[in-house]
Amino acid sequence: MNAEIITIGDEILIGQIVDSNSAWIGNQLNLLNIPVVQITSISDLAEKITETLVQAASRAELVIVTGGLGPTKDDVTKETISAFFGKPLVRNQSVLTHVEGIFARVASGREMPEVNMRQADVIEGCEVLFNDVGTAPGMWIEREGKIFVFMPGVPFEMKYLMTNRILPKLGQLDTHLLIKHRHLITIGLGESFLAAKIEDIENSLPPTIKLAYLPKLGLVRLRLTQYGNSDDKIDVFHEKLIERLDNHVVSTKDVTIEEAIVEHFAEDNIKLATAESCTGGRISSAITAVSGASAMFDCGIVAYQNTIKQQILGVKEETLKKFGAVSEQTVIEMAEGVKKLANADYSIATSGIAGPGGGTPEKPIGTVWVAISGRVETQTRLFQFHNDRLINIERTVANAFAMLWNMYIKERGN
Known part of the structure; x- marks a missing residue:
């Protein structure tokens, strides 16, 4: 059917x-x-x-x-x-x-x-x-x-x-055709690089098993589908992909990256806090939309104004005067400030110029700083996006989750 x-x-x-x-x-x-x-x-x-x-x-x-x-x-x-x-x-x-x-x-x-x-x-x-x-x-x-x-x-x-x-x-109906799906959520490899890395595995798939690439901002989903009552073992190929992609694998289930973060952080008893400016709460909203987030999420602060950055997150006045709100120095202090405030293990901070106004020659529209503070270190990254406000926010959220995941995997490995 x-x-x-x-x-x-x-x-x-x-x-x-x-x-x-x-x-x-x-x-x-x-x-x-x-x-x-x-x-x-x-x-x-x-x-x-x-x-x-x-x-x-x-x-x-x-x-x-x-x-x-x-x-x-x-x-x-x-x-x-x-x-x-x-x-x-x-x-x-x-x-x-x-x-x-x-x-x-x-x-x-x-x-x-x-x-x-x-x-x-x-x-x-x-x-x-x-x-x-x-x-x-x-x-x-x-x-x-x-x-x-x-x-x-x-x-x-x-x-x-x-x-x-x-x-x-x-x-209650007999649908006749048996369909099996297996999933991988990957991060850190673009679609073309991912395809090159697993090309030999994909070429070895029998006709009854198909591999689909489903790219999204910050990640690529892989879906193996086996049709019919075949003796072909979809799980064998699924395991080959998992082994080949190793730390690029976020999840072997059909979930979002935020669902994977919630699941793994809750299992490892890790607490997360967020301090957002340009993303306006989108990161904390994505996390708390996932069932079970209360086991790992401590708090989210939307610090849009500099007074809130100072009074709540502990960002120094001289930092804001010297470097501005959209700067590496400010997001570091935001991330470390909210982590201390919540007594969390990890934190995310964002500050940027989402647009369509507010840009300058030194900091054009689409300039975004993201900081991730973990158990061992704080990492930052500068992004230069474009003029669309909603896309800039969406890209910031996706990249923030990717940075958080990569630090989690790195520190877990250590």
Whole structure:
């Protein structure tokens, strides 16, 4: 079995919202060995919805659709799929009772408009996927050996229906194709250098095992994928890659670098603190977004103004006067100051000119200093990025994590 994901909504196409639904659904289907052959985003137009459903059914055995199930006139999905399947919309009493109950709780005794009642309309003969956390139900429809699943586009409602209604049903099906994945998160080697380092291993892969390079700022993910019930041993090649890349390997799981840092620091009882200026808390936010961060993260100080750098972090007034806030000397004192303040083992400090203003001939936009203070030493690095503020911040965060990881590996080895 393979699948296609369709997202409906003009808000996706104009960039008003980001399609996070498809990525999450794809990940869940992968866990069931159901490969996704295509992801398509389309507008709320009847002809486009019909055309896309026809095309998807020609490519995939499972078609999952999110969005367009609202009660207002701009949501035309229900009427369109009613015509597509040649079956009328019927009002489901159980869903209607549920919708009325929600409306009564939030509408202070007002009569529910007809437009809200339309939420209970479903395709005749479909399996209704009851939505406990919202008003729009999902629908499961089978036709000519194909499965069509329709869900609301609100992410938490979609995830509820997938988790509680759809994935259990899919798990009972025979998906036929066995897919195995193995992962490596690497750091310190660009994609081309990495490929050259493991070229002989990649060339020795059998046809049933594929290697994918997934570069991201500061790191490269490697994914080995084995298709079918083959006797080829994906784990053998995975171990070869781990051995070859050695200290460049951050994790052998499909995680972010911040997830790897949290996991390893927590296991080694290492505490981290941050002092951020130009990154405005992005580093501490990335760390604390990871479950388990409380075991290794002490504090994060966003010291944007020089008075805070002095009063909280202990940066010397003469340092700021002589070298400026964006300087090697200042980030060293920031890193060592927050480490002392938190009694941490490691710390990160950032200071820079993210842009688009504030640059000078001596320190142009994109000038960033990062300091990492560890158990043995404090290291710094100067970066010269470009004029885009958000990219400059993102690059600073990525490089700060890379520097932290490299110092951790170095000191652990010593």
